[in-house]
Amino acid sequence: MDITDMAQRIIAGERRALARAITLVESARADHRAQATELLAALGQDKQALRIGLSGTPGVGKSTFIESFGLMLTGQGLRVAVLAVDPSSSRSGGSILGDKTRMDVLSRDPNAFIRPSPSQTHLGGVARRTREAIALCEAAGFDVVLIETVGVGQSETVVAQMSDLFLLLLAPAGGDELQGVKRGIMEMADVIVVNKADGDLKATALRTQADYSGALRLLRKRPQDPEGYPRAMSVSALEERGLPEVWEALQTLSDWRRENGFWDQTRAQQARYWFEEGVKSVLLAQLETPAARQALAALSDAVAAGEQEPAAAAVAFVRDLRA
Amino acid sequence: MDITDMAQRIIAGERRALARAITLVESARADHRAQATELLAALGQDKQALRIGLSGTPGVGKSTFIESFGLMLTGQGLRVAVLAVDPSSSRSGGSILGDKTRMDVLSRDPNAFIRPSPSQTHLGGVARRTREAIALCEAAGFDVVLIETVGVGQSETVVAQMSDLFLLLLAPAGGDELQGVKRGIMEMADVIVVNKADGDLKATALRTQADYSGALRLLRKRPQDPEGYPRAMSVSALEERGLPEVWEALQTLSDWRRENGFWDQTRAQQARYWFEEGVKSVLLAQLETPAARQALAALSDAVAAGEQEPAAAAVAFVRDLRA
Secondary structure: OOHHHHHHHHHOOOHHHHHHHHHHHHOOOHHHHHHHHHHHHHHOOOOOOEEEEEEEOOOOOHHHHHHHHHHHHHHOOOOEEEEEEOOOHHHHOOOOOOOHHHHHHHHOOOOEEEOOOOOOOOHHHHHHHHHHHHHHHHHOOOOEEEEEEEOOOOHHHHHHOOOOEEEEEEOOOOHHHHHHOOHHHHHHOOEEEEOOOOHHHHHHHHHHHHHHHHHHHHOOOOOOOOOOOOEEEEOEOOOOEOHHHHHHHHHHHHHHHHHOOHHHHHHHHHHHHHHHHHHHHHHHHHHHOHHHHHHHHHHHHHHHOOOOOHHHHHHHHHHHHHO | OOHHHHHHHHHOOOHHHHHHHHHHHHOOOHHHHHHHHHHHHHHOOOOOOEEEEEEEOOOOOHHHHHHHHHHHHHHOOOOEEEEEEOOOHHHHOOOOOOOHHHHHHHHOOOOEEEOOOOOOOOHHHHHHHHHHHHHHHHHOOOOEEEEEEEOOOOHHHHHHOOOOEEEEEEOOOOHHHHHHOOHHHHHHOOEEEEOOOOHHHHHHHHHHHHHHHHHHHHOOOOOOOOOOOOEEEEOEOOOOEOHHHHHHHHHHHHHHHHHOOHHHHHHHHHHHHHHHHHHHHHHHHHHHOHHHHHHHHHHHHHHHOOOOOHHHHHHHHHHHHHO
16 A cells, blocks of 8 residues: 555545545554554644534434534535544444435535444544544545534543534433433533424423523633633524524634634643553553463463462563563 | 561451551552562462442441441451442542541441551552452451442442442432432342431331332342342341341352352452453553653653654554563
8 A cells, every 4th residue: 555645645635545544544453553653644733624523312313413514514615524433333233324324415415524433342442543534534624523422421521532622412301301411521512502493392492402501601611611602502403593503603612712722722632632542552452462362361260260369460460461 | 577477467366467467458669569469478368258348328327337237247256347448538538437436336346347448549559459458357367348338430340349249228218319329330239228217217218128129120130149139128227227137138148159159250250350450550550650651741742742643652652661
């Protein structure tokens, strides 16, 4: 594989080259990893897209929102990439973005690029691959990268750590269910969007929006927010209403953060975070070689049989591993 | 420090020697670690106490329960040790067991031994120290080791992985609050004990017990349980009622597990678990040396400044660390 050639084609905006490069960064093969590292170094980090993390539990209309929102952006001449972080995708057979028909129109838009989550059960692996895919999309000149995740478990933290802005999509709900959104998730959100503000649900959606506006005002003000943020809004992705307002709110926030140094500061902090996570995962990857697995299994049997004390055996194992 | 002498004193049941040995295993100093390993090897793993994990959120009357339950056991001539797993204790100044007056009578009982949680914010560190303290208590001939934790976060998993039996203590509550106990915690419990079945709360306690009995029946039967387990009971720790029944239920269960091989099987699985956790923590401890911290900080700065790509820098860092 000619890495210089691939880099040039990506920068020139060739979709097939981008798709092949993402397949390359998703590979676990050692030679592919080396090529991926070379490719990312060749592409540099000069071009920056607006990275928008997007979370929402199943049923909130995430696909419809991404399709409508993405088409609005491409309609303005912007190039939009959609990636996903879903550690469960290999088990469930692809619960999000696995099926391109979910975003039927957007997926056929020449200014959009949709890529399902890399199939890998380990969240750390999905995260590294997605971050590299984002870098590839930025080098390819995309203006906006949407990073979708499901609103369960740790994947939101992971997506927030690779996004400039974090959008939480919610469905209209009674006041009781406001409790259902974990405080930690709400504290991550820059903009909460209540979807399905249409038909019978419209009044409920507006009430839900008001509830969340109130809840957000109770949170401690974050330094990286101008007055009025984080904020709650409501939209109808189905009827394509409220979407320009969401885009404007996101732009206002990102402009303010750029002007006040928080944009660079956040990206720098995120780079540190992923470096440290990377160090840990490279250290632990030493346990994944066939020889290490075999030694680990043998010593684990001895420990289970009571022949060795677990903590002492662990120290001895690592000493041998490093020898 | 004469390790052979210390081992003999522990086996002879000298409380001061046990207390000093626990202080030794709690130390992070390299020479202390070496001595602790030597001590644990000298003591062996021949004597086994019944290890009972005990969890409950603040306010359920955990101290009162442990005091009453512990005194009942010492009254039967049994020797009882009480340890705690509380990763927050160094921050909060010791939220559980920090204050011995909490268990005033039990702490003065010659057949009881109470030790607060080692102060350490890192749960893994507390876990290793507590497991080693359990081994010391077993070598010292204690019949029962109670391992207390607060019902929040991951510490319950940690305690369950070092216990033969897991007891979940709950307060009387309306039907709605049944949802408050996470399914994962409930699945860990061998016996659920509703406390405060006295005075005005008695009827509510009995109803709560019935609710949990119903909920437990809905869980999938575990191979390590005889008919009727896991079960829900109610007690009044304050009035010392229901405690013999809880002790009988725990004994019945542990006898059945011993006879059917599940006791040994669980301990073997736990040894494997702690060995694997130990390997990870020893690997990651390489990052805690002053030299490693310094190198990590310098490279982190370069990554934050965009001079290096996080994943590639991580690979380079670990390569240098191993050189």
